[in-house]
Structures are given as structure tokens and as C-alpha cells.
Amino acid sequence: MHPAYSVIFFTTASGLGYGMLILLGVMGAAGLIAADRAFAVAAFGLAFTAVTLGLFASTLHLGHPERAWRAFSQWRSSWLSREGVAAVATYLPTGLFALGWVIWQETGGGFALAGVAGAVGALATVYCTGMIYASLPTISAWSNRWTVPGYLVLALATGSLWLAALARLFDVAHPAITHLPIGLVLAAWIVKAAYWRSLDNAPRASTRQTATGLGGEGVPVRFLFSPHSQDNFVMREMGYRIARKHAVPLRRTAQALAFGVPLVLTDLDMFWPDGPAALLTGLAVLSACVGTAGVALERWLFFAEARHVVTLYYEPRGQ
């Protein structure tokens, strides 16, 4: 599948933002984060900026962005529509929770309720994002059971990295916040490893035989020539597929950036308790940046590695 930069940016940025909103909502409501105003301004500022820029970017690849509001109408059948509804609905409770924290420095009572409701909304939005891909049987790399967990846990992992970095910057670091990325990044690594494993071992349900109904046992079907001399929309949109030899080093790079570097750097006091606080904070910020870049590369691979069944009609190779 063609990796559109607007969609890569959207899913990475909104994942980060919703991951932060989930953790802020739950941990804030549980009183695990000090109700500090400056921290809240920075954390909610980053989360809302990431989510909003992401949603805005997602309209950039539309043919008619001015009609985007129509996408809220078909929530009964379409995961894309559900994502839009959930995304907009989540602004209300998370906004209320953020106001309470920033203005009154209050995260308990009714505000805690709003925080948890916002966390549920953010979780639902990321779930819908994952389901947009997981519900497409035409792309077996996406319609597998690791797609949705991957979107959820990567959102939480990037969100936790930024939350931990900001907590150190604003001196509200609670061990629950600084240790959190270790667990979530590890979980994300496990899910992505399982995803790639299932990708490599999945049997191919569709073949050129099922696509054309021709050939069969011992009777091969070979591509003879294309219907047209130049690439068409279908080939450009669905035909992009990265060569296997490039996919392997790119997967390694994505894992090193998204998981390896953050695991070592985000919570370096575990290994180096006497390290200078400024350095540890700097490294936590760096690991959040590197981790986010790694997730963007993972997202690029999510598209570039995915093979659409329509390519069975076009690819000279394959079966």
C-alpha cells in the first residue's frame, strides 16, 4: 500500500496525543500526578496539539476536505466514521478535565470522572483507527489480530514517553510515571514482534488462481501483459510494496528507534541512580523524540509492507 505521509503523520501524532490523554485521565484521576499547573499546560498542550494537528493532517489527503464533516454520518457501518465521531466527542471530557487541572489545579471529584471518560473516549478513538485497517480483508497484513493491539499499545507507549519526559521537566515525576514507559514500550515491542511474525508466516488466502478462477492444481496462471501501458490509480495506490531485503533492515531500525533507545534512555536512573537530574531529564526527552520517530517509521512500514489482493491481477511475479 502506498504510504501517504499525511496518514502516517496523523496516526503517529494522534496516537501520541490520545496515549497521553488516556494516561493523564487515568493517572490524574487516581492522583498519581501532582496537580501542577505548568505541567498540565505543557502536557495537555502537547496532547491536544498532537491530536488536532493529526486530525487536520488526515483531511489533507482528501479530495474534498470541505466536505469532511459528512464523515460523521455513517457511524453505523464505517469505522472511519466512528473514528471521527469518537475523536470529536473525546474533546469534551478531556477538555473539561484539562480546564479543571489548569485553572483550579483540581483533578478529583467530577473532574476525575471527566478524566476517566476522556480516557475511554481516547482509547475508543485509537481502537477505531486500528479497526479501519483491521476490518479490510483485502490486505492480510492489516486484517490480523495484532493490528488493533499494535495501534493501542504504540499510542500508550509514545504517550507515556512524552508524559515521563514532561514530568521530569516540570519536576512532578512520580515513580509510576517515570517507570511506566518501560512496561508499555516492552509491551509494544512484544506486540509488534508478534505482528511481524504473523505477517511472515501467514498463509496466503488469495492467489492468482482465486483472483481469476483460472488454472488450478498443477496448472499455473502467468501474467502475460497489463491492460494499460502506464500505471493507473489502482497500481499507484495499492501497488506500492517494499522489497523484502529492505523490509528486514527497516524493521530493525524501527525497533531500535521505537523500542531499543527509549528502553535504555527514558528511565536511566534505574541503572544510574546518582546521575545528574538535568542529564536524565534531557535523555528522557531525547528518548521520547527518538521513540516517536521510530513509531513513524513503523507506521511507514505498516503501509509499505502491506500487500493488497488486487496486485494479484497486476504483478508479473507472484502466483
Add this chain to the structure above:
Amino acid sequence: MTSLPKQTGRRLGLVIDLDTCVGCHACAVNCKEWNSGGVSAPMTDEDPYGGDATGVWFNRVHAFEVGDGATGRTVHFPRSCLHCEEPACVTVCPTGASYKREADGIVLVDEDLCIGCKLCSWACPYGAREYDFDAGVMKKCTLCIDRIYNANLPEADRVPACVSTCPANARHFGDLGDPESDVSRLAAARGGYDLMPEMGMKPTNKYLPPRPRTLGAADGGEADGAGDATTAESGFLGFIDRLYSR
């Protein structure tokens, strides 16, 4: 609404005969010609006279080689929208622009509602939907709704443009929901099949497989009169027999 109708009154579609298709692309060209002035107009071309000409077509004719040696053959394979019973392209649509008509099962796009998100093209296994970059909306085969119900046309011409133009009579149009219709009986008689049934879209259009190749005919054989030709069939099967014996 992008929720699907529980059932459709008729199930209009095509039966495409891979045995007789000669790969002339007349169906694709006449489709382009008719629809460039029809409800989906324009079918935009980009760089039409340049080195990288591309554009919107609803019909594409592929070619495959099947088998090896004496039984090997070239099969021309026209590919267009199959007007599925369970079209995922419709249910994924976030705006309601894509819909399946309850009356006849035709899958259409309302271009005034389409936001051009292209998700429907991802959901279609058959590559039936082609995005118009100029208009910013998705376009697809309409089964020529502006021909098949067009009272200004002689009744014989009220078929999709691809069907009316096919010089090999490889394309047949009708109601596949009615088991007594000509197309249903043709599909039943010739073993019409679905493309990629594992995708679960339940396509309406059926493809007829190429007939087995006749081997050893070159030496003239024994003129013993053995064969189907002596027993004249009547009715529809006779029509099919005469049609394909020409």
C-alpha cells in the same frame, strides 16, 4: 446510508465469458466513451498525449497465460465492478456517498457526497474503483444506469455500453437474482463462478471458464458422425449451442 439493503429486488449484473473474449478492449473503450458523457462524466485523463498518460477507466482487460504446452492458452480477462451483494466498499464509506441500490443491487457513488478519502478503493478486492484526481472523488462502473433505464434508447440498446459493443458476444447483462433469466441459465449451464469468493463480497457478476481445448483435431479425425451436432437442442440451450457453434 452505507448500511446494506437486506435484499435487493433484482440483482443486475454481468456474465463474462472468458472462452470467447478476444481481448480487443472494445468494452473498455466503449465504456470510456459512453461514460465520458454520462452520469460519471468526465472520466478524467491526465497527461493524455504525454509520456505518462493515465486516467479513469471502469473496465480493464488483463491477459494471462494458463497452463503449459499443448493445453496452454492465453486468456483475456476483463475486470470491472462486480456489483457485490456484500460490498465492503459501501460499508466502509464514512459519508454515505457509496451505496447499493435496493431496487436492482447496483453499487453507485454519489459524487456530491464523496470526500475522496479513497478507503472504498482499499476495501475492494477487485480494483473496481478508480479515483479521479481532478474531480477529487471516487468513480466506478454504474452498470450504465443511464443506458439500461434510458427510454430514449431502443429497447435492444438498453444494456451497458460494454455489453452492447462486444464483438465476440462475451458479455451478457441481466438479472442474476432471477434463476430463470437468460444470464442465470447461462451461468448455470457453463459453470459461472465468483472471483475471490474467500473475500466474502458475494459478487453478482459471474465469469464463465474457458472451455477445454480440443486436441487432435488437426488430422481430420474419423467422420463417424459422433458428436453433439446431430442432436439438435431446442429452447435456450439450443440457442446457446447455436450461438457458440458459429
